[in-house]
Amino acid sequence: xxxxxxxxxxxxxxxxxxxxxxxxxxxxxxxxxxxxxxxxxxxxxxxxxxxxxxxxxxxxxxxxxxxxxxxxxxxxxxxxxxxxxxxxxxxxxxxxxxxxxxxxxxxxxxxxxxxxxxxxxxxxxxxxxxxxxxxxxxxxxxxxxx
Numbered sequence: 001x002x003x004x005x006x007x008x009x010x011x012x013x014x015x016x017x018x019x020x021x022x023x024x025x026x027x028x029x030x031x032x033x034x035x036x037x038x039x040x041x042x043x044x045x046x047x048x049x050x051x052x053x054x055x056x057x058x059x060x061x062x063x064x065x066x067x068x069x070x071x072x073x074x075x076x077x078x079x080x081x082x083x084x085x086x087x088x089x090x091x092x093x094x095x096x097x098x099x100x101x102x103x104x105x106x107x108x109x110x111x112x113x114x115x116x117x118x119x120x121x122x123x124x125x126x127x128x129x130x131x132x133x134x135x136x137x138x139x140x141x142x143x144x145x146x
Contacts, residue, residue, distance in 0.1 A: 031090065044072040048109045048136075050100065050127055052078035052086075052093045055115035055141050060089050074107045100130040114140040 047063070049056045056076055063071050075094040078084065083093045094103050104112065112131045116124065124140070131138045 044070050045110045046074050046108055047071045047111045047113060048074050048094075048100070048104055048107070049076045049091075049113045049115055050078075050097060050131070051115040051119075051141075052076040052080070052083045052088055053116070053118075055117045056113075057088055059113055059115050059141065060091055064089065071111070074109055075103065077103060097127050097130055100127075101133045104134040104136055109134070109136055111137045111139065114138065117141055 049059055056078075060073055063069050063073055073091045075092050076083075076088060077095050077097050077100055078093055079097050081096075084095060086093050094107075100112070103109070112134065114124065114127055114131065116127065119127075128138065128140075
């Protein structure tokens with residue numbers, strides 16, 4: 001009976017380890033594929049996404065998953081200091097909204113997407129004023145009520 005229990009534990013441990021290897025290798029494959037796919041390309045417009053929440057993540061997922069969208073995500077900006085320096089789907093949150101002009105110039109951005117669907121009109125107006133200084137094309141993700 002003891003031999004059977006040892007084999008059960010050994011079989012469980014081996015299966016568990018193989019499952020972990022499969023999951024992590026898949027994640028590594030996706031990460032490497034994303035890195036190789038989204039290198040700087042001359043035919044892609046460089047995009048800065050304002051808002052590192054659900055709206056910004058949704059836009060980024062669409063850019064990454066679609067072959068027909070010729071955009072390269074440069075990074076995010078967000079007013080939440082806890083998000084600055086973090087990564088969302090492999091794209092870094094580069095700074096605050098006040099830094100939009102410097103970030104756009106430094107990273108050669110040609111389009112800015114404002115993805116703050118739950119923000120009030122005053123916040124959108126403030127962020128838009130930062131974007132106008134860059135002379136980039138600005139697009140806004142509408143709120144759910146719109």
